[in-house]
Amino acid sequence: MSPASAADARLREPVPTDAIDRATLRDIFSRTMKVNRTDEKFRSLLIQGKVAVMYYCVRGQELVSAAAMANLTDDDYVVCTYRGQGEQTAKGIPPELWWAECLGKATGTCKGKGGTMHITYPAKGIMVTTGVVGSGLPIANGLAMASQNNGDGRVTLVSFGDGAANIGGFHEALNMAQLYQLPVVFLCQNNRYGEHTAFADHTDSTCIADRAAGYGMRSMHVDGNDVHQVYNAVKHAVDLARQGKGPTLVEAMCYRMMGHFFGADFSYMPPEHIAEMKAEDPLPKLRKVMLDHQFTKEELDGIVSEIDVEIDAAVEKALAADPPDASELAIDVLESEAG
């Protein structure tokens, strides 16, 4: 087989069109709403001035994270970005610990030393949350390399934005992952913006998924507002990775429905764009899918109410918790030092 035909055979993978069973749908709905309600709560705390921290809003991207995470076990690894609330919540970080970390409390996942941009929680596979655009992809390769070396069957998923696809590390990582056939899923959440710069203004590529072909890698391109497409694409990529069939780049088209971070100006987003993204809002779409699958309104509302109760309790606890002690500065810098 010539190199070109070998590459062609692996290029764009059709997205499976399988039906999703009811239990899985319910699970995805619950994860999606958990992400959404966490986001809403964070914004309301910020608006009320009850907290003052950097928060990178995930409104519009809840479904991508939730449907992707629904394919992973607790043992699978995830690397995400400052805009990682969706992955973190959907992968199962206990809200109490998550909120405490975001509010800089000693009871947080990272004792208040990481913060919103640096959440780590290995117990649920959240290994790195990075504030440096594009730097998670090479690290995901290493997690996957460790799994490949010791044959533990874990899959690593790394989430990043469209902007990150222009960083050198993206290209280095794709090349290396394909070369070594690493069990990694590259999930690009194309939310159409990198800070203030629109997708079309940072690249002439119209599709990030196409870049995989340059490395001989499989890819899938999906509508990130369609639960079936996101879930099935990531499921397929995860299955292949678990079977030792190497990496996949999945690009999920979605919208960042707010500014870059909460409170940031987003007047640079044209009104017609805003109208378009409102029409594509994944949440009403998911709700419709749920109703079509004979979930009742009451059942769905019940799921959301339970989530709200849990989040409210977590926030109350986090607000009341103590900040870390100043002695923490000397701890965890190097292993042998204090602590």
Add this chain to the structure above:
Amino acid sequence: MGQITMTQALNQALDEAMAEDEGVFCLGEDVGAKQGGGVFKVTSGLTEKYGEHRVRATPISETAIIGAAVGAALAGQRPVAEIMLMNFVGVCMDQIVNHAAKLRFMSGGQTSVPLVIRTTTGVGVGFGGQHSDMLEAWFAHVAGIRVVTPSNAADAKGLLRSAIDSNDPVLFIENILCYGLTSEDPGKGYRVPLGKAAIAREGSDVSLITYGRTVLDALAVAEDLAAEGISVEVVDLRTIAPYDEETVLASVRKTGRAITLHEAVRPYGTGAEMAATIHEKLWGELKAPVLRIGGTFSPVPFATVLEQAWIPTKEEIVAAIRQSVGKV
């Protein structure tokens, strides 16, 4: 047991560590058997023993190499990543500084990054401006990473074993001009603890504090000056950061005089940091101001005459010692 070169010592350290722990693996450009076991042959023979998965010859992708090492280390492995030449660390600085060094702290101790980054450099081989820099100060300035460099073959073996054992990221700098140095083979399992300096030569008049290749110059100068009755104590830091402040201060307390010496350029160098600390902590006990010797503050030149003029010379070291002890 006979003599071994520093190259052999490093190779033995990797070999022993890989034999003892399945989690230890090497990755880097040209490190595999097909590529000849590395530019300086440090990894030669390891692919044959441990296979291509444990000696991963990588693409020329420094960010991907260190990123992969960080990820593998987070997952509990002990990668030894090679950056072919130290100047290329600029390409992967983000992975070292923002990730390797900080993830333990930012995760509140939930994760650690037990990785070793081996790299090589050195002035005096005619490589010119982009292949010769000693950049240890860049890393010494970042909390969360250890910086180590050996000055002899036995230390090279013992320090590399300890670096691989360490649960912290370690930047391990090998000086090209030291690869051929020989030592008595220290034997299997030999280790030199990280963070402990060595008194390479005892003396009573002045402490010459250095590390890496310049330890050789320091020892030679000390030998010459002994004939004149000037007694120089040579401190070989071995671990540059965090350094063995206790041993350094004890030596200076004894001699009352100190000179720092390194191949890296003098301004903002590690010597400046030590000089400041010595002044702060031993002010009343010092018999002379602490002096600093380092490379010339210019890019490393190509022409042999210029390169030799760039590097701290033995004459400069002698002059500094005479100035310090007041025998100009």
